[in-house]
Amino acid sequence: MSTGAIIEGRTGPWEMVLGLEVHAQVISKSKLFSGAATAFGAEPNAQVSFVDAAFPGMLPVLNGECVRQAVRTGLALGCTINRWSRFDRKNYFYADLPAGYQISQYQHPVVGEGALEIALEDGSTRTVGIERIHLEQDAGKSIHDLNPELSYVDLNRAGVALMEIVSKPDMRSPEEAGAYVATLRAILRAIGACDGNMQEGSLRADVNVSVRRPGAPFGTRCEIKNVNSIRFIQQAVAFEARRQVAILETGGTIHQETRLFDPDRGETRSLRSKEDAHDYRYFPDPDLLPLELSEAFIEECRASLPELPAARRMRYEAELGLSPYLARLLTADMEQSVWFEALLAETAARQGRPAREVAEKAANWMTGELFGALNRLGLGIGQSPVSPAQAAALLAMVADGTLSGPLARQVFELMLETGEDPAAIAEARGLKQVSDTGALEAAIAEVLAAHAAKVAEYRAGKDKLFGFFVGQVMKATGGRANPALVNTLLRQALG
């Protein structure tokens, strides 16, 4: 795989080395150290407690739910859980950092090393090491473009819990970086630790990029801050690696610095160099006791984990016989796979067949028809107007010949519009397939009589006309004729 990631420079090949720090907003009703709410999209400064605004005498109190989510994430990524960890203060002044320090876990994170296996397009896999996961507070938001002379500060986000998931520098291509974030996102969503919404900023990444000659020691890295989509991560990585190669090939050196990605221009630009870096004066937060976790707590976290996407994907392939493509598509999102499993159970029950036999049809219908429709309607799986039970009823009507493929599509459209059951729709609108031999024979006789000349041509050897007759019969029956039966009967009639 790594061949795709090699950059052929003028002076020879270069390899990129990538490490990611993913900031994932923890799903929790309240903030990391205060009782204020965390919902996205509230009025500015509507979700701010006196603790978040760092009023005099206000103290942080750790939210146990955030710790639970970090530990669950660590367990899902196979990481060691540190029984003892600590919160430190990272000191710097900024208008959207009310206390003048961020509470983070600098020296002793709650979660230690682990690993994440990622699957690539060509079917190969790669293991990316996890260095650590720590809990920290988010800052507020400074808004500079509302007024030419004033800046505004929104503290709704200030104090919201983030997990910083730090990878080892184990990735070697934009594709690997993208797959890493996508896989991580699927796990976070599956276990309910982060909603993974990159547009709302619930998941964002700092990307460390360096280049080297293959096999050489690591080069100097640059950090691209706050990239908020998988596509941008890949674009930023590709641009940054090329930029570094260009510098090195013209005899320059890379200076360690922090850069920003500009999605409009598709390029990164310097934010600050290492020399301008803050002295954060980290020290243990004296308002908080060290975090000590009991074995019972960790076991409770472990027991609360659902089946993880990787295990589920393998089960879909092995037990249901789905293709790797379908299995990955259906397990990328917890809600989708929950929906799929409901559909599968209903379908198997309705048709009285084992799940394995109906799985592929159900999966194809869901990833094709349903995803297509939801995509068109701009709805998530959770807002699907059609329930798994209704979908299973529709698939059963296809399986028993009540509906043809085209009829099923028509019924599905009406289900999306009305939310009614497929049987009721088919009944009310007369969309049932006509499989009555007598009725079809009559329709065929009529068609053949009306097109006597064509019948003659056909009989003279113009086989292609068969399709024309099928079309005419379907038209005459309002599209409801059972196509297989029409074929058989038509062949008999045409002799």
Added chain:
Amino acid sequence: MTALTELSLCAMREGLGRGDFSARELVAAHLAAIEAARELNAFITETPDLALAAADAADAALARGEAGPLAGIPLGIKDLFCTEGVRTTAASRILADFRPPYESGVTARLKAAGAAFVGKLNLDEFAMGSSNETSAFGPVVSPWRARGSNAPLVPGGSSGGSAAAVAARLVAGATGTDTGGSIRQPAAFTGICGIKPTYGRCSRYGIVAFASSLDQAGPMARTVADCALLLEAMAGHDPRDATSLEEPVPAWSQLLSGDIRGRRIGVPREYRLEGMSADLDALWQAGAAWLRDAGAEIVDISLPHTMEALPTYYILAPAEASSNLARYDGVRFGLRVMPECGSLADMYCATRAAGFGAEVKRRIMLGTYVLSAGYYDAYYLKAQKVRALIMRDFETAFGTCDLILTPSAPTAAFALGGKVSDPIAMYLNDVFTVPASLAGLPAMSVPAGLDPQGLPLGLQVIGRPLDELGVLDAARAIERAAGFAAAPARWWGAA
């Protein structure tokens, strides 16, 4: 009516219970005394209306037989405790107009017990000082004067307003806070009692933070029994402070006996400073003799790292303070100084330059320095290690003794302005009080006698963690034996 102000807090309580006088009479008497004592500058904010309203509520509750343990007792509150709707300044220009919309944990308990707050007491700015001369609202003048002198003296600090108000009979008792001796040293200087309980006994919620790992609230009053009663009302677990202890509060006011028979009292040889005055040394020996006479056993002990305590404290406390005070930035509350066309950084600089006094700036600079990259290990980390050694000294000593007896302060009260230009001499005031602060131990100053100039001297009793009762009992034994009855001769408010 002035006689009412001479009563001890416990006696006031009894008088109210018997109906000898009303809470309104009691509070009014103290309000009159306060009005006549403005020369002392003990108060930053007086709240007579609120006090009278609380007195009336107490009278009603007394009449119903539902009075709380402190119903109608006039108390002064150090202006470091946030009081809902009442200006809370921390004696700083930067909070000169700050009205907190919340009540501190300790003052909420006192209010619930029925106390009548007569006002907010002066202190060293942000509790940083040992003479109450760093207040932005001017120094507090001690009610005491040396024999045959009219020279104004300091009341000690940082709880100088609390000490002066209690000693001058302006309040029955007061809250103080103690970070390195800020309750005990001013109590010693003004001939009153003050106890700093075990770290975590009293909630820090709503107390303007100086050094979080050291700050602890405690009562100041004229008798040991008064302190026991107040502490009982102030202490208790508060879930809003993560360092608050989940320990039941003993009924100290009822358990206090002064019986120390069989207790072993340690006298640490390292506290015998070179150049210590003969009077103080004699008083210390007298204290030991009184305790022996009361049935205790006196043992010689060693606390080897005593001399390292002061430098350790003056690294750790400023380090925490430099971070704790970062929130005073002019953005959300408090003073804001915005230079014409200035940047955010300009606003920070101008606000903090104008808002903080010299001592606060000195400690912010010290703290910033010791936490800086390259100095952290040599200063902050080293100091943390020494702090652990100091704690171990006490643990070892408590293997051979139950309580420790030392002087409270190296000298009696000094002249106003006498040490203000010599920070090191000022810091030396805390030499006897700082070790117990670093170890988080309960410690109390009790008046034991007068020096040849007629100024009070105090003795300090230090106990094991959570052994406030042992400390109070030993202090009570000293109080009984010393028969300290001296009060400052009233020179203020001459009509």
